[in-house]
Amino acid sequence: MRRDIAELFELDPALTHLNHGAFGAVPRSxxxxxxxxxxxxxxxxxxxxxxxxxxxxxxxxxxxxxxxxxxxxxxxxxxxxxxxxxxxxxxxxxxxxxxxxxxxxxxxxxxxxxxxxxxxxxxxxxxxxxxxxxxxxxxxxxxxxxxxxxxxxxxxxxxxxxxxxxxxxxxxxxxxxxxxxxxxxxxxxxxxxxxxxxxxxxxxxxxxxxxxxxxxxxxxxxxxxxxxxxxxxxxxxxxxxxxxxxxxxxxxxxxxxxxxxxxxxxAELGGWEQVARNADLLLHGAEHVRSALGTESPHGGIPSAPCLRLVALPEGVADTTESAEALWQRLHAAGFVVPPVAFDGRGYLRLAAAPYNDEDDYARLAAALPQILAGAAPA
Ligand SMILES: Cc1ncc(COP(=O)(O)O)c(C=O)c1O
Missing domain, CATH: 3.40.640.10 (Type I PLP-dependent aspartate aminotransferase-like (Major domain))
Known part of the structure:
Protein backbone atom coordinates (compact mmCIF):
# COMPACT_ATOMS: atom_id res chain seq x y z
CA MET A 1 0.00 0.00 0.00
CA ARG A 2 1.08 3.57 -0.54
CA ARG A 3 1.71 4.45 3.09
CA ASP A 4 1.31 8.23 2.62
CA ILE A 5 -2.19 7.79 1.14
CA ALA A 6 -3.15 4.76 3.25
CA GLU A 7 -2.69 6.94 6.33
CA LEU A 8 -5.63 9.04 5.18
CA PHE A 9 -7.84 5.95 5.52
CA GLU A 10 -8.45 3.66 8.49
CA LEU A 11 -7.95 0.35 6.71
CA ASP A 12 -6.23 -2.52 8.52
CA PRO A 13 -2.57 -2.32 7.40
CA ALA A 14 -2.19 -6.07 7.94
CA LEU A 15 -4.43 -6.71 4.92
CA THR A 16 -3.90 -5.97 1.23
CA HIS A 17 -7.07 -4.18 0.16
CA LEU A 18 -7.87 -4.79 -3.50
CA ASN A 19 -11.66 -4.51 -3.34
CA HIS A 20 -12.47 -0.83 -2.93
CA GLY A 21 -15.51 -1.24 -5.16
CA ALA A 22 -17.46 -3.36 -2.70
CA PHE A 23 -18.11 -0.93 0.14
CA GLY A 24 -15.62 1.87 -0.49
CA ALA A 25 -13.47 3.05 2.41
CA VAL A 26 -14.32 6.23 4.30
CA PRO A 27 -11.30 8.51 4.76
CA ARG A 28 -10.50 9.34 8.38
CA SER A 29 -11.19 13.08 7.91
CA ALA A 267 -10.73 16.39 -5.36
CA GLU A 268 -7.74 16.63 -2.97
CA LEU A 269 -6.64 13.11 -3.92
CA GLY A 270 -6.35 14.32 -7.52
CA GLY A 271 -9.87 14.02 -8.96
CA TRP A 272 -9.90 12.54 -12.47
CA GLU A 273 -6.08 12.52 -12.59
CA GLN A 274 -6.15 10.17 -9.62
CA VAL A 275 -8.66 7.95 -11.44
CA ALA A 276 -6.36 7.85 -14.49
CA ARG A 277 -3.42 6.91 -12.23
CA ASN A 278 -5.47 4.13 -10.66
CA ALA A 279 -6.59 2.85 -14.07
CA ASP A 280 -2.97 2.66 -15.23
CA LEU A 281 -1.93 0.94 -11.98
CA LEU A 282 -4.73 -1.60 -12.41
CA LEU A 283 -3.62 -2.45 -15.97
CA HIS A 284 -0.12 -3.24 -14.69
CA GLY A 285 -1.37 -4.92 -11.53
CA ALA A 286 -3.80 -7.17 -13.40
CA GLU A 287 -0.97 -8.17 -15.75
CA HIS A 288 1.16 -9.30 -12.74
CA VAL A 289 -1.70 -11.48 -11.55
CA ARG A 290 -2.61 -12.76 -15.00
CA SER A 291 0.93 -13.80 -15.84
CA ALA A 292 1.31 -15.58 -12.47
CA LEU A 293 -1.86 -17.52 -13.26
CA GLY A 294 -0.98 -18.14 -16.89
CA THR A 295 -4.53 -17.40 -18.03
CA GLU A 296 -6.00 -15.21 -20.75
CA SER A 297 -8.03 -12.25 -19.48
CA PRO A 298 -11.49 -11.98 -21.01
CA HIS A 299 -11.71 -9.22 -23.57
CA GLY A 300 -14.44 -8.43 -26.01
CA GLY A 301 -15.89 -5.22 -27.36
CA ILE A 302 -16.95 -3.75 -24.02
CA PRO A 303 -14.34 -1.89 -21.98
CA SER A 304 -13.56 -2.76 -18.37
CA ALA A 305 -14.20 -0.12 -15.74
CA PRO A 306 -11.17 2.12 -15.09
CA CYS A 307 -10.71 0.95 -11.51
CA LEU A 308 -12.25 -2.55 -11.60
CA ARG A 309 -11.13 -5.44 -13.80
CA LEU A 310 -11.43 -9.23 -14.03
CA VAL A 311 -8.54 -11.65 -14.30
CA ALA A 312 -9.46 -15.21 -15.28
CA LEU A 313 -8.57 -17.97 -12.82
CA PRO A 314 -7.36 -21.32 -14.17
CA GLU A 315 -10.10 -23.60 -15.53
CA GLY A 316 -12.04 -25.30 -12.75
CA VAL A 317 -11.06 -22.80 -10.00
CA ALA A 318 -13.83 -20.82 -8.24
CA ASP A 319 -16.23 -21.54 -11.08
CA THR A 320 -19.22 -22.05 -8.77
CA THR A 321 -20.65 -19.79 -6.07
CA GLU A 322 -19.54 -22.27 -3.40
CA SER A 323 -15.97 -22.67 -4.63
CA ALA A 324 -15.66 -18.90 -5.15
CA GLU A 325 -16.75 -18.39 -1.51
CA ALA A 326 -14.21 -20.97 -0.31
CA LEU A 327 -11.44 -19.21 -2.25
CA TRP A 328 -12.51 -15.82 -0.82
CA GLN A 329 -12.01 -17.26 2.67
CA ARG A 330 -8.56 -18.66 1.76
CA LEU A 331 -7.48 -15.36 0.19
CA HIS A 332 -8.64 -13.44 3.25
CA ALA A 333 -6.86 -15.82 5.61
CA ALA A 334 -3.69 -15.13 3.59
CA GLY A 335 -4.21 -11.35 4.00
CA PHE A 336 -5.73 -10.46 0.61
CA VAL A 337 -9.10 -8.71 0.31
CA VAL A 338 -10.03 -9.58 -3.26
CA PRO A 339 -13.26 -11.24 -4.44
CA PRO A 340 -13.33 -14.34 -6.61
CA VAL A 341 -16.33 -14.28 -8.97
CA ALA A 342 -18.01 -17.26 -10.64
CA PHE A 343 -19.60 -16.16 -13.90
CA ASP A 344 -20.92 -18.29 -16.77
CA GLY A 345 -19.08 -21.39 -15.54
CA ARG A 346 -15.70 -19.67 -15.20
CA GLY A 347 -13.88 -18.30 -12.14
CA TYR A 348 -12.28 -14.83 -12.03
CA LEU A 349 -10.65 -12.48 -9.55
CA ARG A 350 -12.15 -9.00 -9.56
CA LEU A 351 -9.32 -6.59 -8.89
CA ALA A 352 -9.75 -2.94 -7.94
CA ALA A 353 -7.34 -0.01 -7.80
CA ALA A 354 -7.82 2.75 -5.23
CA PRO A 355 -5.53 5.68 -4.37
CA TYR A 356 -3.94 3.74 -1.49
CA ASN A 357 -2.87 0.82 -3.75
CA ASP A 358 0.53 0.44 -5.37
CA GLU A 359 2.03 -2.08 -7.77
CA ASP A 360 3.50 -4.09 -4.93
CA ASP A 361 -0.04 -5.01 -3.73
CA TYR A 362 -0.68 -6.87 -7.00
CA ALA A 363 2.83 -8.29 -7.18
CA ARG A 364 2.43 -9.81 -3.70
CA LEU A 365 -0.96 -11.25 -4.64
CA ALA A 366 0.56 -12.70 -7.82
CA ALA A 367 3.40 -14.27 -5.82
CA ALA A 368 1.06 -15.75 -3.19
CA LEU A 369 -1.64 -17.06 -5.55
CA PRO A 370 -0.05 -20.35 -6.65
CA GLN A 371 0.13 -21.54 -3.03
CA ILE A 372 -3.29 -20.16 -2.12
CA LEU A 373 -4.87 -21.93 -5.10
CA ALA A 374 -3.08 -25.11 -4.15
CA GLY A 375 -4.84 -24.84 -0.78
CA ALA A 376 -1.70 -24.18 1.24
CA ALA A 377 -0.94 -21.13 3.38
CA PRO A 378 1.55 -18.86 1.57
CA ALA A 379 5.09 -18.75 3.00
C1 LIG B 1 -23.90 -2.69 -9.70
C2 LIG B 1 -24.32 -2.58 -8.25
N1 LIG B 1 -25.56 -2.15 -7.97
C3 LIG B 1 -25.99 -2.00 -6.70
C4 LIG B 1 -25.15 -2.26 -5.65
C5 LIG B 1 -25.71 -2.10 -4.27
O1 LIG B 1 -25.24 -0.96 -3.65
P1 LIG B 1 -25.86 -0.56 -2.24
O2 LIG B 1 -25.63 -1.72 -1.32
O3 LIG B 1 -25.08 0.64 -1.84
O4 LIG B 1 -27.29 -0.32 -2.46
C6 LIG B 1 -23.84 -2.70 -5.87
C7 LIG B 1 -22.93 -2.98 -4.75
O5 LIG B 1 -21.77 -3.21 -4.89
C8 LIG B 1 -23.42 -2.86 -7.21
O6 LIG B 1 -22.20 -3.32 -7.50
Missing part, protein backbone atom coordinates in the same frame (compact mmCIF):
# COMPACT_ATOMS: atom_id res chain seq x y z
CA UNK A 30 -14.61 12.29 6.43
CA UNK A 31 -15.47 9.92 9.27
CA UNK A 32 -14.44 12.68 11.68
CA UNK A 33 -16.63 15.22 9.83
CA UNK A 34 -19.52 12.77 10.14
CA UNK A 35 -18.77 12.33 13.86
CA UNK A 36 -18.90 16.13 14.26
CA UNK A 37 -22.21 16.30 12.39
CA UNK A 38 -23.62 13.62 14.70
CA UNK A 39 -22.32 15.42 17.81
CA UNK A 40 -23.87 18.67 16.63
CA UNK A 41 -27.27 17.00 16.25
CA UNK A 42 -26.96 15.56 19.77
CA UNK A 43 -26.38 19.03 21.30
CA UNK A 44 -30.02 19.83 20.57
CA UNK A 45 -31.88 17.25 18.50
CA UNK A 46 -34.99 19.39 18.44
CA UNK A 47 -33.18 22.39 17.05
CA UNK A 48 -31.15 20.25 14.64
CA UNK A 49 -34.11 18.43 13.08
CA UNK A 50 -36.42 21.46 12.98
CA UNK A 51 -34.15 24.36 12.18
CA UNK A 52 -30.70 23.23 11.02
CA UNK A 53 -30.87 20.01 9.05
CA UNK A 54 -33.18 21.22 6.24
CA UNK A 55 -30.54 23.69 5.01
CA UNK A 56 -27.63 21.29 5.65
CA UNK A 57 -29.30 18.51 3.66
CA UNK A 58 -30.39 20.80 0.81
CA UNK A 59 -26.78 21.94 0.52
CA UNK A 60 -25.51 18.34 0.53
CA UNK A 61 -27.98 17.42 -2.21
CA UNK A 62 -26.98 20.42 -4.34
CA UNK A 63 -23.29 19.55 -3.93
CA UNK A 64 -23.89 15.95 -4.94
CA UNK A 65 -25.77 17.08 -8.06
CA UNK A 66 -23.01 19.56 -8.97
CA UNK A 67 -20.36 16.84 -8.51
CA UNK A 68 -22.26 14.73 -11.05
CA UNK A 69 -22.70 17.68 -13.44
CA UNK A 70 -26.47 17.74 -12.87
CA UNK A 71 -28.93 20.56 -12.09
CA UNK A 72 -29.83 20.79 -8.39
CA UNK A 73 -33.55 20.27 -9.04
CA UNK A 74 -32.99 16.99 -10.86
CA UNK A 75 -31.27 14.88 -8.22
CA UNK A 76 -32.31 13.57 -4.80
CA UNK A 77 -30.19 12.04 -2.08
CA UNK A 78 -30.99 8.46 -1.09
CA UNK A 79 -29.06 6.09 1.13
CA UNK A 80 -27.90 3.66 -1.53
CA UNK A 81 -28.70 2.33 -4.98
CA UNK A 82 -30.88 -0.37 -3.46
CA UNK A 83 -33.10 2.35 -2.02
CA UNK A 84 -33.14 4.19 -5.36
CA UNK A 85 -34.38 1.05 -7.09
CA UNK A 86 -37.16 0.77 -4.50
CA UNK A 87 -38.14 4.41 -5.05
CA UNK A 88 -38.39 3.91 -8.82
CA UNK A 89 -40.37 0.65 -8.57
CA UNK A 90 -42.73 2.29 -6.08
CA UNK A 91 -43.01 5.50 -8.15
CA UNK A 92 -43.88 3.59 -11.32
CA UNK A 93 -46.36 1.44 -9.37
CA UNK A 94 -44.72 -1.76 -10.62
CA UNK A 95 -46.41 -4.93 -9.41
CA UNK A 96 -48.08 -8.19 -10.47
CA UNK A 97 -48.62 -8.43 -14.22
CA UNK A 98 -45.61 -6.21 -15.00
CA UNK A 99 -42.26 -7.34 -16.40
CA UNK A 100 -38.93 -5.86 -15.36
CA UNK A 101 -35.82 -6.55 -17.44
CA UNK A 102 -32.41 -7.00 -15.83
CA UNK A 103 -29.25 -8.64 -17.21
CA UNK A 104 -27.21 -11.68 -16.28
CA UNK A 105 -24.44 -9.20 -15.30
CA UNK A 106 -26.83 -7.20 -13.08
CA UNK A 107 -26.55 -6.73 -9.33
CA UNK A 108 -29.14 -8.64 -7.26
CA UNK A 109 -30.85 -5.55 -5.87
CA UNK A 110 -33.11 -4.66 -8.78
CA UNK A 111 -34.26 -8.19 -9.50
CA UNK A 112 -35.04 -9.05 -5.88
CA UNK A 113 -36.84 -5.75 -5.32
CA UNK A 114 -38.95 -6.20 -8.47
CA UNK A 115 -39.84 -9.77 -7.51
CA UNK A 116 -40.75 -8.64 -4.00
CA UNK A 117 -43.34 -6.34 -5.59
CA UNK A 118 -44.79 -9.26 -7.56
CA UNK A 119 -43.33 -8.32 -10.96
CA UNK A 120 -41.93 -10.93 -13.36
CA UNK A 121 -38.20 -10.76 -14.10
CA UNK A 122 -36.85 -11.17 -17.62
CA UNK A 123 -33.10 -11.46 -18.08
CA UNK A 124 -31.02 -10.12 -20.96
CA UNK A 125 -28.23 -12.67 -21.41
CA UNK A 126 -24.86 -11.90 -22.98
CA UNK A 127 -21.34 -13.26 -22.47
CA UNK A 128 -18.47 -11.45 -20.81
CA UNK A 129 -16.82 -10.84 -24.20
CA UNK A 130 -19.92 -9.48 -25.99
CA UNK A 131 -19.78 -6.32 -28.10
CA UNK A 132 -22.03 -3.29 -27.52
CA UNK A 133 -24.46 -4.15 -30.33
CA UNK A 134 -24.94 -7.64 -28.89
CA UNK A 135 -25.61 -6.18 -25.43
CA UNK A 136 -28.24 -3.75 -26.76
CA UNK A 137 -29.85 -6.55 -28.78
CA UNK A 138 -29.97 -8.82 -25.72
CA UNK A 139 -31.86 -6.18 -23.72
CA UNK A 140 -34.25 -5.51 -26.62
CA UNK A 141 -34.93 -9.26 -26.98
CA UNK A 142 -35.92 -9.51 -23.29
CA UNK A 143 -38.57 -6.76 -23.57
CA UNK A 144 -42.21 -7.86 -23.84
CA UNK A 145 -45.40 -5.81 -24.18
CA UNK A 146 -45.71 -6.05 -20.37
CA UNK A 147 -42.25 -4.56 -19.67
CA UNK A 148 -42.51 -1.46 -17.47
CA UNK A 149 -38.83 -0.96 -16.67
CA UNK A 150 -35.39 -1.99 -17.95
CA UNK A 151 -32.54 -1.91 -15.44
CA UNK A 152 -29.03 -1.65 -16.88
CA UNK A 153 -25.89 -1.54 -14.78
CA UNK A 154 -23.45 1.12 -15.96
CA UNK A 155 -20.52 -0.73 -14.39
CA UNK A 156 -21.39 -4.37 -13.82
CA UNK A 157 -20.68 -5.83 -10.42
CA UNK A 158 -19.57 -9.40 -11.22
CA UNK A 159 -17.80 -8.60 -14.49
CA UNK A 160 -16.58 -4.96 -14.12
CA UNK A 161 -17.75 -3.98 -17.62
CA UNK A 162 -18.89 -0.50 -18.71
CA UNK A 163 -22.15 -1.31 -20.47
CA UNK A 164 -23.31 0.79 -23.44
CA UNK A 165 -26.20 2.42 -21.57
CA UNK A 166 -27.25 4.88 -24.29
CA UNK A 167 -27.37 2.10 -26.91
CA UNK A 168 -29.47 -0.06 -24.60
CA UNK A 169 -31.87 2.84 -23.93
CA UNK A 170 -32.27 3.43 -27.67
CA UNK A 171 -32.82 -0.28 -28.31
CA UNK A 172 -35.60 -0.67 -25.68
CA UNK A 173 -37.34 2.70 -26.20
CA UNK A 174 -39.99 3.72 -25.23
CA UNK A 175 -39.65 1.50 -22.13
CA UNK A 176 -38.13 3.62 -19.31
CA UNK A 177 -34.58 2.69 -18.30
CA UNK A 178 -33.11 2.83 -14.80
CA UNK A 179 -29.32 2.96 -14.79
CA UNK A 180 -27.77 1.21 -11.79
CA UNK A 181 -24.62 3.32 -11.65
CA UNK A 182 -23.53 2.14 -8.20
CA UNK A 183 -19.84 2.25 -9.14
CA UNK A 184 -19.87 5.31 -11.43
CA UNK A 185 -19.66 8.50 -9.29
CA UNK A 186 -16.04 9.53 -8.97
CA UNK A 187 -14.85 6.48 -10.96
CA UNK A 188 -16.22 6.83 -14.49
CA UNK A 189 -15.11 9.99 -16.28
CA UNK A 190 -17.25 11.72 -18.90
CA UNK A 191 -20.60 10.96 -17.25
CA UNK A 192 -23.29 12.87 -19.11
CA UNK A 193 -26.35 11.46 -17.41
CA UNK A 194 -28.85 13.74 -19.14
CA UNK A 195 -27.62 12.66 -22.58
CA UNK A 196 -28.09 8.92 -21.98
CA UNK A 197 -31.75 8.92 -22.98
CA UNK A 198 -32.79 7.18 -19.75
CA UNK A 199 -35.50 7.93 -17.19
CA UNK A 200 -33.58 7.21 -13.94
CA UNK A 201 -29.94 7.05 -12.91
CA UNK A 202 -28.67 6.14 -9.43
CA UNK A 203 -25.09 6.10 -8.19
CA UNK A 204 -23.42 5.54 -4.84
CA UNK A 205 -21.25 8.34 -3.49
CA UNK A 206 -19.88 6.05 -0.77
CA UNK A 207 -17.90 3.80 -3.12
CA UNK A 208 -15.55 5.91 -5.24
CA UNK A 209 -16.42 9.49 -4.15
CA UNK A 210 -15.26 8.99 -0.52
CA UNK A 211 -18.41 10.15 1.26
CA UNK A 212 -19.62 8.37 4.39
CA UNK A 213 -21.89 5.38 3.95
CA UNK A 214 -24.85 5.65 3.20
CA UNK A 215 -25.01 8.37 0.55
CA UNK A 216 -26.21 7.99 -3.02
CA UNK A 217 -27.73 10.20 -5.73
CA UNK A 218 -30.90 9.53 -7.70
CA UNK A 219 -31.36 11.56 -10.90
CA UNK A 220 -34.86 11.51 -12.43
CA UNK A 221 -35.90 12.75 -15.88
CA UNK A 222 -38.39 15.65 -15.73
CA UNK A 223 -41.48 13.67 -16.76
CA UNK A 224 -41.13 11.22 -13.86
CA UNK A 225 -40.15 13.57 -11.01
CA UNK A 226 -43.56 14.19 -9.50
CA UNK A 227 -44.19 10.42 -9.15
CA UNK A 228 -41.01 9.77 -7.17
CA UNK A 229 -41.45 9.72 -3.39
CA UNK A 230 -39.12 8.59 -0.61
CA UNK A 231 -39.75 5.15 0.84
CA UNK A 232 -40.00 6.84 4.26
CA UNK A 233 -42.60 9.53 3.66
CA UNK A 234 -42.48 10.95 7.20
CA UNK A 235 -42.21 14.72 6.67
CA UNK A 236 -42.24 14.90 2.90
CA UNK A 237 -45.94 15.68 2.58
CA UNK A 238 -46.55 18.74 0.44
CA UNK A 239 -42.97 18.96 -0.80
CA UNK A 240 -41.83 18.46 -4.40
CA UNK A 241 -39.02 16.41 -5.88
CA UNK A 242 -36.17 16.48 -4.84
CA UNK A 243 -36.78 18.39 -1.54
CA UNK A 244 -39.20 15.71 -0.38
CA UNK A 245 -36.24 13.29 -0.09
CA UNK A 246 -34.19 15.51 2.23
CA UNK A 247 -35.55 14.94 5.71
CA UNK A 248 -36.75 11.38 5.99
CA UNK A 249 -38.08 11.37 9.53
CA UNK A 250 -36.09 10.20 12.53
CA UNK A 251 -33.06 8.63 10.88
CA UNK A 252 -29.32 9.33 11.14
CA UNK A 253 -28.68 12.17 8.68
CA UNK A 254 -24.99 12.54 9.56
CA UNK A 255 -23.72 10.74 6.42
CA UNK A 256 -25.43 13.29 4.19
CA UNK A 257 -24.20 16.15 6.36
CA UNK A 258 -20.64 15.04 5.50
CA UNK A 259 -21.17 14.46 1.75
CA UNK A 260 -19.31 17.68 0.88
CA UNK A 261 -16.33 16.57 2.99
CA UNK A 262 -16.08 13.32 1.03
CA UNK A 263 -16.30 15.06 -2.33
CA UNK A 264 -13.54 17.44 -1.22
CA UNK A 265 -11.27 14.51 -0.40
CA UNK A 266 -11.96 13.10 -3.88
Missing amino acids: VREAQDRARARIERSPMRAFRDELPAVLADARARAAAFLGLPAGSTALVRNVTEAVGVVLQGLGIGPGDDVVVSNHGYLTAGWSAEARGATLRTAEFPVDADPAKVAAAFAAAVTDRTRLVVVDQITSPTALVLPVAEVAAAVAPVPVLVDAAHAPGALPGLDVEALGVAFWAGNLHKWAYTPRAAAALWVAPGHREDMRPLVTSWSHGLSFPERFDLQGTVDHSAWAAVADGLEVW
